[in-house]
Amino acid sequence: MRVLIATAVEVEADAVRRGLGDRDDLVVAPIGVGPANAAAATARLLTLAEAAGEPYSGVLSMGIGGGFADVVDLGGLVVATRSIAADLGAQSPEGYLTIDELGFGRAVSEVDPALHALLRGRLRDAVSGDVLTVSTVTGLAGRAQELRLRYPHAAAEAMEGAGVAAAAATCGVAYAEIRAISNAIGPRDRAAWQIGAALQALTGAAATIGDSLEAL
Numbered sequence: 745m746r747v748l749i750a751t752a753v754e755v756e757a758d759a760v761r762r763g764l765g766d767r768d769d770l771v772v773a774p775i776g777v778g779p780a781n782a783a784a785a786t787a788r789l790l791t792l793a794e795a796a797g798e799p800y801s802g803v804l805s806m807g808i809g810g811g812f813a814d815v816v817d818l819g820g821l822v823v824a825t826r827s828i829a830a831d832l833g834a835q836s837p838e839g840y841l842t843i844d845e846l847g848f849g850r851a852v853s854e855v856d857p858a859l860h861a862l863l864r865g866r867l868r869d870a871v872s873g874d875v876l877t878v879s880t881v882t883g884l885a886g887r888a889q890e891l892r893l894r895y896p897h898a899a900a901e902a903m904e905g906a907g908v909a910a911a912a913a914t915c916g917v918a919y920a921e922i923r924a925i926s927n928a929i930g931p932r933d934r935a936a937w938q939i940g941a942a943l944q945a946l947t948g949a950a951a952t953i954g955d956s957l958e959a960l
């Protein structure tokens with residue numbers, strides 16, 4: 745299976761490439777931070793590949809992320825069961841309204857069942873759960889609590905999954921997401937972020953899934 749692995753930034757792409765080694769059918773590309781950059785860049789890469797006669801059949805959003813501390817440890821891995829655009833909606837005095845409730849689309853992107861099963865099968869120590877896509881990194885206890893209550897099955901948050909998923913859906917390509925946890929979701933404490941451990945976990949995950957992705 746020819747798969748595009750979309751990371752936000754170059755250091756994440758390098759961490760994934762280190763784990764994959766040289767592989768013809770697995771391409772790693774940094775697509776920018778945030779859902780809009782991710783959607784635009786991923787759609788471009790998928791479309792260019794199709795036009796060149798070498799279409800991708802899957803796209804994997806992969807990178808570091810924040811984790812809910814009661815669900816996953818720093819340095820741990822999360823395989824997304826769904827990617828959810830968690831701040832695409834409207835505030836109201838009665839509470840948050842999702843984009844679905846507003847009647848303008850879907851906040852939830854389903855992952856491809858076969859790709860998800862493969863990732864779960866290979867990454868036995870990974871936590872499975874919803875991964876939230878946010879445009880603002882959570883940095884307050886109250887916001888973390890709000891997200892926890894609204895999305896009880898969430899394990900992690902990051903900034904690209906829903907954008908990559910939108911591009912994949914537009915281009916008719918299978919989609920999945922993996923996050924390596926660099927920080928706990930809650931009051932911002934940048935000094936406590938363990939980016940090195942998360943990048944190592946990304947490398948390990950890439951090494952573990954590489955063979956089976958190529959063979960899918």
Ligand SMILES: O=C(O)c1cccc(C(=O)CC[C@H]2O[C@@H](n3cnc4c(=O)[nH]cnc43)[C@H](O)[C@@H]2O)c1
Binds near residue numbers: 808929
């Ligand atoms: O500062 C560094 O050395 C460094 C190295 C690699 C990556 C970064 C990033 O900041 C990447 C931004 C990327 O990280 C995701 N992320 C990480 N933690 C969170 C979070 O708590 N909430 C939301 N997103 C998070 C996100 O996907 C960004 O694109 C820095």
